[in-house]
Amino acid sequence: MDTSSPSAFVNGALLRRYIGQKVRTVIQVIGSDTGSVVGKSTDDLQIVVRGPSTTPPLTTYLEVIGIAESDNSIRAETWTNFGNTFDPQNYNELCKLASGEFKHLFI
Amino acid sequence: MYGGEFDGNAAFAGGGFMPSQSTTQGNDSSSSLKNRDVRTLLPLTLKQLSSATTNGESNFSVDGVDINTVAIVGRISRMENRITQVDFVVDDGTGWVDCVRWCQERQETEEMEAVRLGMYVRLHGHVKSFQGKRSVNVFSIRPVTDFNEIVHHFTECMYVHMYNTKGGSVAQGGSTTQATATPRPQMPYSTMPTSAKPYQTGPSNQFSNQINDPMHGVKQTVMNYLNQPMHLVSEAGVHCDIIARDLRIPPLQVRQAIEQLSSDGCVYSTVDDTCFKSTLNA
Numbered sequence: 001m002d003t004s005s006p007s008a009f010v011n012g013a014l015l016r017r018y019i020g021q022k023v024r025t026v027i028q029v030i031g032s033d034t035g036s037v038v039g040k041s042t043d044d045l046q047i048v049v050r051g052p053s054t055t056p057p058l059t060t061y062l063e064v065i066g067i068a069e070s071d072n073s074i075r076a077e078t079w080t081n082f083g084n085t086f087d088p089q090n091y092n093e094l095c096k097l098a099s100g101e102f103k104h105l106f107i
Numbered sequence: 108m109y110g111g112e113f114d115g116n117a118a119f120a121g122g123g124f125m126p127s128q129s130t131t132q133g134n135d136s137s138s139s140l141k142n143r144d145v146r147t148l149l150p151l152t153l154k155q156l157s158s159a160t161t162n163g164e165s166n167f168s169v170d171g172v173d174i175n176t177v178a179i180v181g182r183i184s185r186m187e188n189r190i191t192q193v194d195f196v197v198d199d200g201t202g203w204v205d206c207v208r209w210c211q212e213r214q215e216t217e218e219m220e221a222v223r224l225g226m227y228v229r230l231h232g233h234v235k236s237f238q239g240k241r242s243v244n245v246f247s248i249r250p251v252t253d254f255n256e257i258v259h260h261f262t263e264c265m266y267v268h269m270y271n272t273k274g275g276s277v278a279q280g281g282s283t284t285q286a287t288a289t290p291r292p293q294m295p296y297s298t299m300p301t302s303a304k305p306y307q308t309g310p311s312n313q314f315s316n317q318i319n320d321p322m323h324g325v326k327q328t329v330m331n332y333l334n335q336p337m338h339l340v341s342e343a344g345v346h347c348d349i350i351a352r353d354l355r356i357p358p359l360q361v362r363q364a365i366e367q368l369s370s371d372g373c374v375y376s377t378v379d380d381t382c383f384k385s386t387l388n389a
Binding site: 001002003004006007009024061063065078080082083085086087090091094097098102104105106107 | 156200204255259
């Protein structure tokens with residue numbers, strides 16, 4: 001059991017707090033290119049995800065876990081399709097609580 | 108209504124056999140209330156699990172609640188199938204933990220076959236500790252299909268944490284007779300598991316709707332008051348005006364709370380319509 005490398009739940013606004021650290025977020029996919037995906041965060045900010053060169057078919061929502069490179073880009077280690085029926089508002093609130101009042105339960 | 112004068116304590120006093128159900132109220136919720144061995148199912152993040160306090164090899168507690176079973180939602184980051192057991196690692200973003208699932212029966216093997224490396228899963232299991240290392244002995248696991256479940260799980264972890272750390276303060280009220288009340292709620296929050304094996308979480312479920320129940324705080328205060336040892340042993344119970352006076356709650360509210368508690372099987376009237384006792388036997 002190990003908790004030394006957690007990934008923080010972030011939305012667009014929280015990403016800048018964790019630059020250089022492992023983060024996780026869910027984005028709504030807007031477009032994809034070879035090696036990168038452009039999406040909208042749960043708080044309506046644009047995020048660019050750079051990942052493996054072959055992009056598998058993507059659903060509307062995509063969870064990305066990786067290192068935050070800047071306040072609007074992530075270098076992905078893992079990504080998971082979260083389907084088309086995900087609720088971004090709930091996730092947004094979770095990010096705020098997990099980085100605020102309940103941070104000690106997460107990081 | 109309570110009928111019959113059978114008092115288990117009196118009948119079996121003097122040592123020997125003490126039946127586990129000694130009132131004539133065959134109500135499910137009252138028998139699980141009496142069961143001191145409360146089984147909990149706690150949704151936890153792995154960070155919470157790793158910071159659980161322990162007093163011995165297998166006694167863990169989080170926020171003052173003993174851990175019996177845990178619910179974890181995370182990704183499988185490593186997996187090794189060894190036929191009779193599957194060793195895997197679950198990572199939920201706050202940490203990772205070694206898990207083992209014993210597969211003796213077909214149903215267990217089939218359950219594990221549905222789970223693959225990289226998948227998000229929900230699992231229920233017991234926490235084990237060996238040489239200081241904690242792991243989870245999984246007895247129920249299934250893939251997550253709707254990813255809102257992940258958000259729900261973490262939200263629930265936060266809710267349960269708040270409930271177990273602050274929820275009890277609702278019952279503290281303003282009463283000097285509550286000297287014996289413990290700082291945490293008597294019935295820790297626990298959820299009904301979504302897997303096949305149901306747990307006895309009767310009393311907790313009644314209060315799990317507290318957000319929608321405006322009487323929840325009053326009911327809990329009245330229950331804590333009636334569950335005090337001196338009221339549990341008193342045969343006549345307590346008059347509801349006395350309850351109202353001691354707890355400094357308006358008599359009408361006390362009446363309302365008692366009516367709801369009575370229909371839930373937590374209290375019963377004794378001498379007449381105005382005196383009540385908790386169904387919990389000391």
